[in-house]
Amino acid sequence: MTETSRYGTTMVTHPDLVEMQARYERASASGPAVITDGLVLLAGLWLAISPWVIHFNATAPDVARSNLILGIAVAVVALGLTLMPQRMVRLSWATAVIGGWIVVSQWVIQQSGSSTGIVLNNVITGVVVLLLGVAAAMILTRGSRSSGARRGA
Numbered sequence: 001m002t003e004t005s006r007y008g009t010t011m012v013t014h015p016d017l018v019e020m021q022a023r024y025e026r027a028s029a030s031g032p033a034v035i036t037d038g039l040v041l042l043a044g045l046w047l048a049i050s051p052w053v054i055h056f057n058a059t060a061p062d063v064a065r066s067n068l069i070l071g072i073a074v075a076v077v078a079l080g081l082t083l084m085p086q087r088m089v090r091l092s093w094a095t096a097v098i099g100g101w102i103v104v105s106q107w108v109i110q111q112s113g114s115s116t117g118i119v120l121n122n123v124i125t126g127v128v129v130l131l132l133g134v135a136a137a138m139i140l141t142r143g144s145r146s147s148g149a150r151r152g153a
Helices: 015-029 031-053 061-083 085-109 116-152
Strands: none
Touching: 031 061, 031 085, 031 116, 061 085, 061 116, 085 116
16 A cells, blocks of 8 residues: 655645744744844854963863864854754754853863863853853744744634
C-alpha cells in the first residue's frame, strides 16, 4: 500500500510548512529581533577580539583562546539567527548557555585567579550574551506561538 500526498512528493508546498516559515520570517524581521540579532553579533565579535583589546592574550592565553572560539561561535549563531531563524531558534538557547559559560570560564580555565580586566570583561560580556540569547529565543518562540494561537482561534 503506497501513500500519496495531495501536496506532491515534497513538503515544500505543504500549507503548514509554508505558514510556519512565514511566522518565523515575520518574527525575525521585527524590530526587536533585528536589534537583538545585531547585538548578539556585536557581543560575539567583542568577545573574540577582547583578549587583544584588553591585553590579556599573553597573560592568560587559555582564556584568550576560549574567548576567541566562543566569540566566533556566538557571531556565527547571530548570523544564523538573521539568515535562517526557523532553523536556529534552538541555538539561541545555546547562546544563552554560552553566555553563562563565559561568566565562569576564566575561573574554571585559569584556576589561579584572573585579573580584574579579565573578570570584568567576561562577566559583563557573558551576562550580555546570556540575556541576548534568552531574548532572541523568546522573540522567535513568542512569534511562533502568537501566530499559532491566532490560527486556532
